[in-house]
Amino acid sequence: MKLLQMADAVRYPRMTTAELRKTFLLEDLFQPGKIGFTYVDLDRTVIGSAVPGAQPLSLPTDPALRSDFFLERRELGVLNVGGKGTVSVDGQTFATDKLDCLYVGRGSKEVTFSSEAEDDPAAFYLLSYPAHAQYPTAMVKFADLQPLHLGAVETCNKRSIYKAIYADGLKSCQLVMGFTLLESGSNWNTMPPHTHFRRSEVYLYFDLDPAHRVVHLMGPPQETRHLLVSNRQVIVSPGWSIHAGVGTSRYAFCWGMGGENQAYDDMDGAPIAELR
């Protein structure tokens, strides 16, 4: 497991492009036939991916966790952004299609991931935080999610927010997780932007053509920087940072949060005209 140490808002303005990318961007997820993780010291976030091939992949523990099994003191959100695949949790199996989301509760011991077809493998995005209590392992299908429609054609930010793990959906200790799909012709996400010092956030950009990029904006509203992000790469966004982006073509993204509260709407808006 890689260990990632976050920069703070004081050090951040003097960072080079390479330093910003090394600190806030995870570039090498979703390796075929592999499961892998990065442990971030911010909110004890663990970010990972599993792309099973012919053989299933098991959720391993790691010396960094000092636990007998991965979910001994943690909870896990799983979003399938690839082909059909199955997640098995202590003998209970969940057949997932693309955009189905699973919550795996603290205390779950044996978790395995498999693909239905090797030539169209499942791509499981994994996001985990410490958990103080056990909530039931459960899945929500994409078709059963009720989207929240935001934005407008005129501002190129028409999009649908699908909340999966949150107070009125799959229950969790601190993880809040869902994804946002942009309408054709709209390419801005989270604009106007916001911060929420009470929670850090993690964005996985996906369904982006390999030749295209998302220009992700980060930093305090009055001190922004940008990062050029490719398909299936992850941005870590501390509570002091905005997290917004504009694509050079269509994309989707999964957002997930951990921290002080689970109130999705608890955001401190940053008016566009005040951004620097």
Ligand SMILES: O=C(O)C(=O)C[C@H](O)C(=O)CO
């Ligand atoms: O497009 C959006 O707006 C989002 O998806 C916003 C994220 O869900 C978010 O930042 C939640 O805090």
Ligand SMILES: [Zn+2]
């Ligand atoms: Zn946010």
